[in-house]
Amino acid sequence: MVFTIIALIAIFAPWIAPQNPYDLAQLDIMDGRMEPGTVGGAGFTYWLGTDDQGRDMLSGIMYGLRISLTVGAGSALIACLVGASLGMMAAYAGGRTDGLIMRLVDLQLSFPAILAALMILAFLGKGILNVVIALVVVEWAYYARTVRGSALVERRREYIEAAQCLALPTRRIIFRHLLPNCLPPLIVVATMQIARAIALEATLSFLGLGVPITEPSLGLLIANGYEYMLSGKYWISFYPGIALLVTIVSINLVGDQLRDVLNPRLKK
């Protein structure tokens, strides 16, 4: 429910936001750091105040939500696809393929995520797509490990043997029989990773990488406002923080529900 609202806000931000916070022409530094509720030079009220660039926080949050969700969900989705395929392959093929993929996973997991992202971004440069790529590189291994773990268990189940006995093609067994049954733990991991990806993106922005400054995500908004925390201009950082919080909590709730929906036991 909450998530639906959040998703709608994110999708329709360009139509409902009072200002386009990414258009420099609409910003005016003379309106910078205005308190919530002040009326700006252009004549409209900044309900949640403005940041240092004179960006309307409300609009900034709406647009930021869009970016954060894109980055979080996008990276989680791609990482999930990549990781799940590799994990599946490792579990089903076993032997050398398994060994190779799992060593790769080891390598990835032992490379501190934030440093890896830092280096990838330093190399690729900033940009939403690049952040997504970095997060995918950093996160696929978690999915691979999870999927492989549950696939190894599921693979020994009798229904897989039954499918083999029915001489079904291997591809079909993997994707129609094995994969759907490995999904629940994957969804748990995915919801956690989306939250983690959003937080990681915020941290990267804080460290000066991440998304472009003119198109701030929630994390970057927080990071920007963070400097004004000591001087009492709480709103620059506080409201995006609340938005981030609500988003992540609702993602977790959706994850729980999704898990239930995917569980045939709970289907009518």
Added chain:
Amino acid sequence: MTVFLLRRLMQAAVVVLAMSLLVFIGVYAIGDPVEILISPEADQIERERAIAALGLDLPLWQQYLVFLGKALQGDLGRSFVFNEPALQLILQRMPATLELAFGATFAALLIGLPLGLYAGLRPDSSVSKGIMATSILGFSLPTFWVGLMLIMVFAVQLGWLPSTGRGETAELFGLRWSFLTWDGLAHMVMPAINLALFKISLVIRLTRAGVRETMLMDYVKFARAKGLSPARVTFVHVFKNILIPVVTVVGLEFGGTIAFSVVTESIFAWPGMGKLIIDSINVLDRPVIVAYLMIIVLMFITINLVVDLTYSLLDPRVRLESKA
């Protein structure tokens, strides 16, 4: 056991090698350290001299071979910035980071286990629901933001704790440690909590899930059927079983903790490896970056080893030989 160690050792070697190559290429791709290090008024001649001095005039593959050759003799190169052996620099900073990471892990267990236990034993009470809801915060609040909030509240407003730095240290085994002095401990509290935030949530969730699962097990019911007190059932029979996943995950997360100390250390001016590495990345001090990551990988592998050993201590069913 021997096989197990041997296997780990070989894996470690492969991973370390791959890592060093990756980092070498990575740093090369990011930028040119000379551009950053050199004085802006340095002319072309000076620039060339610096490039030669840092050994950056060779083709990359030759630089890598030179590095490998020296690395085999235990020399991971000298820092461009500090002109000290990279290894030594990192080892100097390591205790600070390690004790912070340990402090955080300890805090996570100290706070997370009881809360998780409570939430698991009384899943329907409102307190438990509160605990679980709050634990989501631990996943979602950005570390840097929480760090500053902590400083604002506990150092600036309340003045209870020192804001930054490492405080007094005492020497043990030739290294400096903060946890041996009161002042040092006081300095450690906030960064450790900050770093622990994510783990606390993790421990709460793992513990709760573990408790709920274990409580349904026959052996718990059997323990009760033996007439044991609820305390003994909870703290011996249930607790020891949930400790296994908790220890495993927390152990594996230890590597992540060290990595995330990058952020915490820079906020709390904690002079550990994390700050060193972020500074080094900022000036592309390649020898330090490479050495750091190699050490991290080694540490990660060691941690995994220790986790596996602990695991087999906690769970008698796991024989080391049978672990692939």
Added chain:
Amino acid sequence: MNDTAPTLEVRELRTHFFTRAGVVKAVDDVSFTVRRGKVLGLVGESGSGKTVTGFSIIGLVDPPGRIAGGQILFQGKDLASLSEAEMRHLRGNRIAMIFQDPMMTLNPVLRIDTQMIETVQAHAKVSREEARQRARDALGQVGIPSPDERLKSYPHQFSGGMRQRVAIAIALLHKPDLIIADEPTTALDVTIQGQILAEAQKLCAETGTALIWITHDLSVVAGLADDIAVMYAGKVVESGPVSQVLDAPLHPYTVGLIGSVPSRNRRGEPLRQIPGMTPSLLNLPEGCAFRSRCPRAEPNCAVPPPMPEYRPGRFARCIHPHLEEAVAA
């Protein structure tokens, strides 16, 4: 207390689970008596309420379940009136229980000695050393070789049969007056099952312990028990001495059950089967729960049937029991 005094008397026990989907009457009017040194076989199909009956007796029914009625008289005392602490004092001490799956009843991360000593010390103020001595004796009693070394082992180092024997040894530690054995041999092989059954027989004979043996396997009860109570859908539908019940069953369900055992049929011929399937406890039909599967069902079966004593010690919850065949048998 003389030999014929009942160790346990269960009267009209009702244990219900108050779930979100509705009230599950897992045990609904169960009565039986177990005497000193005797074995009661509690038989019934999966979900008929055998285990819940066992847990009700030792007071380990977890929420949302609770005892909704009836009495459990243990040596004359009503267990329902006891406090949790008093109950805990009885559990593992005077009343012990053995579970179905030997792989799951012992805590995998604790050593055997820990699990045995804690049981001793829970009910007796003795030193560790003495507790260990008792544990060792109990292991010896159930035929585990070199108990001293075995005490230091972990459960996974034991085979299923040995684990079940350890569980029995734990039950024996305080020489209980009543042991509830919940399908303790179902997970074991025939040859190992024989060992355990032998152990159980010896026990009752030697110590006078009363035994409730829960099982779905009529054949096991046939060889082991003195009395038998047959459960169906939460109710005892028939009870009496073993040979009488098995040779001259009164209730159509018991008749069907015995009939479907392969060895009671001609080889290769179709087995006599009970049609239909076990009903869900959530919405049992009014009246006799078996009537939809019963070949003798009549319209008046829709009224809850009473459980009259058709012959001395022979009860059956049916209004038209197989009295004729019994006479014939």
Added chain:
Amino acid sequence: MSEAMTAARPAATAGAGAPIIELRGVSKRFSRSLDFAAKLARRLGAPVREDVVHAVDGVDLTIHKGEVVGLVGESGCGKSTLGRMVAGIMPPSAGTVLRNGQDITTLGGAEARLGKLRTQMIFQDPYASLNPRMKVTEIVGEAPLVHGLVRRAGLDAYVDAQLRRAGLDPAFKRRYPHQFSGGQRQRIGIARALAVQPDFLVCDEAVAALDVSIQAQILNLFMQLRRELDLTYLFISHDLGVVEHLSDRVVIMYLGRVVEEAPVAEIFQRANHPYTQALLAEVPRIDARKRAFAGVKGEIPSPINPPSGCHFHPRCPFAMERCRVERPALREIAPGHRSACHLNDRV
């Protein structure tokens, strides 16, 4: 009562039909092969050895068309493994499996696939053997559709027919497996197997998990299907009563080896192998009241480290020195009755 007459037919023809399945010296070993590190460690003198489980060890077995062969043994003795090899799910490590006289490994392409389909398996666990995320129609209809046994248009009717044959109401076919009781699930499993038109069923403890009253229903279904479809069965079970009722021939396994094999009546009247005798002695019988149980002494040894010679010797009351060292061969001691025991040589 007319059913009883026809039911007697297969017993009469036992052994007369052509062999549908023949196992020749079939073995299955599960081993964890040593990796480089382990080999290196062994080279360095560490006591490292390969763990090998001889799940099935040199088994010869012939099953004739139309026959029901009961396979009995204790847990872990390799019954399921043998069943899987027969069903073609698992390749043997040694020996050959012949189907209708042809080695199944030498076949290729469509022939192999069809051969495989002709042998189907019914599994022990009615819960684990159905994919929890598929509806009944998908479970039953998937394979016939994939293998072109039926067109999509006719699929619905086909599935209905299969379900009905297995004694299920086709109205339930849009449901998920968890919405059925154990007996019904087992019927779904049977319908799934029958849908690919097999002539041979391997039933791996197919009724062990069911209630007694339901068990009878399923056993009756098996017998009925056998008559209707002229099926051959390998019926794996640890319940001697069930095996006795259903089978024409019984094979007894112990720790991966066949120790005795005979027509059903022979086994129950003149069991030869000490293990078989002990097994029969220990089976609880509903007719035996207040009997004294004894149990076969000792534990079942681990298949990783089986005893030398005759696997049963540590528990055997008649064990001799020779049993400790020499593996007894499976030899015919009476027509159609084979046993692997050294005691037979003394006579």
Added chain:
Amino acid sequence: GAGAQTLTMAVGAPVTSIDPHYHQLSPNNAVADMIFDKLVNTDGQARLIPGLATEWRVVEPNLWEFKLRPGVRFHNGSEFTADDVAFTLSRVPNVPNSPSSFAIYTRPIQQVEIVDSHTIRLRTAGPYPLMPMDLSNIRILDRETHGNATTEDFNSGRAAAGTGPWRMVSHRNGDRIEFERNDAYWGDRPAFQRVDYRMITNDAARTAALLAGDVEFIDQVPTSDLAKLRTDQRVALSETTGLRIIFLGLDHMRTDASPFITDNNGQPVPHNPLKDVRVRRALSVAIDRQAIVDRVMEGAATPAGQFLPAGIFSHVPGLEAPRPDPEAAKRLLAEAGFPQGFRITLHGPNDRYINDSRIIQAVGQMWTRIGVRTAVEAQPWTTFVGRAGRQEFSAFLIGWGSNPEGSHPLRNLVATADRERGWGASNRGRYSNPELDRMIEVALGELDDAKREKLLQDAQRLAMEDVAIIPLHIQTNIWAMRRGLAHTPRADELTRAQDVRPAAQGGSAR
């Protein structure tokens, strides 16, 4: 009181080496200034004052003479003589592995002549007016002590002995350095017995540490905290206009399409508009520098129209920051043939200068308003600086910390890049103007200060009129301390303990 015995100060940039000749880096220089001395010192306003040299003069056009201060001893007791100066000058170009050596300051010296124990002469190839200024960068070592000293010896403290006001007691890399007063110092005695010099790189944490009372003195006060600190009764500020100019570099190199300039439809513009001085001027006058200073810098800067602030040698009087005039800018653009403007990407670092990424956004806003639709891209210095050096950008923000002499920015920022002469090292826009080069050359050969100043002023005026760069502002250097301390602010940004003293009773640091 007892509190005044130890001064705890926190700096924002990590000190990486105690070796005064290893790495030319402000934080290192600041610490070196505390331990070592130079022949020529600079005061807070960057004027040259006597240090270890009491006086200096040009003996003949190619020869400088420095008279050395007598009776000065190193921390370890050995005496300071001309020989030590000669040793130091020979060590500077030969520090192993140095990534950024001080050799550029000693390279003009062709020969060192020791006249007597306290007189030394330096011979150069031609007239070299910058000698004293160059030597104000070189810290003097002792031949006996430092003969074979390695950088590690300095870091560990073994060789960290100079003639300066403080001796180093301990050094914990990246964390803190502890100093003790050198009671035998030749100059003004420092006010504190001990100094605890800590490194807190995170801006907010540094301010917090001051507010929490953990430290008494911080540098690099973040502008976002200024408003609060100015009103805080417990805190005093000390500030001065610095020497660091923040400016925009423009692509002067390409005559054809510049990589980040397109027309309004996203098509490349075939001729680089930035080659047209009218366009450059338009971009310059489009910027409201005062607004940036007020809103972004929170007043901690001065709008700039030239390289150096008022009061510094060779500052051009009357050359004010251009007044913002969007209308004029549009006119200029139209004249140059861009009545509809064009699109441009403005690059900049995000971790190098105060509010760097905020400034480019503000500039972006202003340019967009005159029709030059601007995209803004900020990136870490590590990647930025390399790309800027390879002329990959069309317009970029960068800064320059000047020596107090016009030739310094002129030679490095706008002179034609020339390997032989060593000019244009930081001329990343590749501006090239032969007339300007000639003027710089003449000025650099002029030993007479007054004449040279005039020449340099003319050259600067030319560069500004031609909009070689677009100057934005000159940063104000700000320190904050607990009330009760006073600080002499330094234009060169160095944070040194000797500049801090207890405030005169009732006095304020401002």
